[in-house]
Amino acid sequence: MEIGKMLSELLENIYYNSPLKIFISIVIFTFIYLIGYSWINKSMQNKKMLSICFDVEIFIYILLILIITLFARDEQVGLSISLMPFSDLSRDKIRGNYMNILLFYPLGIFSGSRWNRKRIILLGTFLSLIIEMSQYFWNLGYAEVDDVINNTIGMALGVSVMLVFEKVCLHYDKNRYKDE
Numbered sequence: 001m002e003i004g005k006m007l008s009e010l011l012e013n014i015y016y017n018s019p020l021k022i023f024i025s026i027v028i029f030t031f032i033y034l035i036g037y038s039w040i041n042k043s044m045q046n047k048k049m050l051s052i053c054f055d056v057e058i059f060i061y062i063l064l065i066l067i068i069t070l071f072a073r074d075e076q077v078g079l080s081i082s083l084m085p086f087s088d089l090s091r092d093k094i095r096g097n098y099m100n101i102l103l104f105y106p107l108g109i110f111s112g113s114r115w116n117r118k119r120i121i122l123l124g125t126f127l128s129l130i131i132e133m134s135q136y137f138w139n140l141g142y143a144e145v146d147d148v149i150n151n152t153i154g155m156a157l158g159v160s161v162m163l164v165f166e167k168v169c170l171h172y173d174k175n176r177y178k179d180e
Contacts, residue, residue, distance in 0.1 A: 007064065008072045015099055026102065033109060034165050051114075058110045062127070065103060069131045073140040081136050082144040093146075100150035101157065104128065108158020113166060117159050124155030 014022060044050045082088075086097075104124055111120045128151035136143035 002072075003067060005072060007068050011068065011099065014102075015095060019098070022098070022102070026105070029106075030109065030161060033106075034161075037113070038165075038169060054110070054114055058107070058114065061107050061110055065107065065127070066131070068103070070134055070138070070140060073135070075139050076141060079136060079139055080142045082142065082146065085145045085149060097146060097150050100147050101154035104151040104154030105158045108155040108160075109162050110158075112159035112162030117163065120159055121152065121156050125152045128152060 014025075017025075040053075041050065107124060108120070111123075114120075125148060128148045131151075132143040132145075132147055135141040
């Protein structure tokens with residue numbers, strides 16, 4: 001079975017889970033990632049190698065996004081595009097909006113500590129726009145402005161979580177060294 005189809009099946013399983021299970025999974029994923037990030041960042045001596053590892057992590061996740069959104073899709077019957085944001089708020093569409101936020105949330109966390117945060121969010125918006133345009137021109141799905149908005153929200157949420165985490169960790173480290 002090819003990787004694109006496996007990822008599609010995984011996403012479909014996530015899609016049909018309850019919102020509470022999805023939320024709990026996101027919190028657990030975030031918690032585990034942030035603890036691992038903190039531990040690796042503090043324990044690894046070679047900072048250049050650490051930087052390369054985090055950049056590779058970001059690159060791999062971008063490849064996964066491209067596989068999921070472009071390469072694992074079949075060609076559609078006709079070109080479709082929606083330029084009116086949130087014009088359809090059916091149950092399936094709302095669930096799809098959550099999935100689009102979730103798709104870019106990890107990328108926001110992975111890159112949130114690496115580069116300029118505003119540029120990262122713009123990069124996420126640009127990546128999402130490229131994906132939607134590619135889906136339209138290659139007839140791979142329904143291109144929507146909603147997806148760009150939701151992907152940008154996911155990216156911004158991930159970056160924000162990383163920003164808060166770093167502020168808390170820096171505050172904790174400062175207070176710990178004051179007491180010693």
